[in-house]
Amino acid sequence: MDQVFKALADPSRRAILDRLHASNGQTLTQLCEGMAMSRQAVSKHLAVLEAGNLVVCQWRGREKLHYVNPVPIQDIYDRWIGKYERDRLRALADLKRALEDNRDG
Amino acid sequence: MDQVFKALADPSRRAILDRLHASNGQTLTQLCEGMAMSRQAVSKHLAVLEAGNLVVCQWRGREKLHYVNPVPIQDIYDRWIGKYERDRLRALADLKRALEDNRDG
């Protein structure tokens, strides 16, 4: 779980995920196009995404195809975001009450 | 948005959010209890959470009360995770097909 959050923390990696989301199964070279950094840098980012299981690879000859794996993102929602969403109104009410208490006192 | 992801990337900060989620409106000193690090470290983490607007503060005398703000988390879901969730089945189908194509070829 930590590796997923870590992987998502970098904007370049989120950009890579977005590109794969737009067109799944791209090679490293394809992903490098228009990425304003060296192939090695992109490769490292992909390694981090793989470590977080956000991207899954498939070798075809000398090409490495990259696919988005949506499962960890779903997990983050289920185990983490959903929990906060559920109590969203309560949290906002807490904030509001704190502000009001302060105004009164 | 980037600051929100950055804030969520650290396990200590997620722990702080969880503690506030369990009991909202805690002071710095309260949050430090059982946190295996100095007050300054916790204070820095809270500053990062505030920068990402995940935590909102309210001064009461010499005490600083901390409240979870659920809005950025909701935003992440709306603008980011939801997008991937929507195409989850398609992405999984992509993966499956890639594996099968490889098996055939």
Add this chain to the structure above:
DNA sequence: TTGACAGGCAACCATATGGTTGCATAATTC
């Protein structure tokens, strides 16, 4: 009014991170 308490600021440190370059290896293609 003096001491204790809650918190902030600044300097410092070790390690993690994001990036680079150079070279090596495996698969194509001519």
Add this chain to the structure above:
DNA sequence: GAATTATGCAACCATATGGTTGCCTGTCAA
């Protein structure tokens, strides 16, 4: 089989990050 293409590995570098310690300020209570 030789050149090209796709990728990996390793060393290196600057900066970001997470942590510490020491000291300062403001508030509350005896």
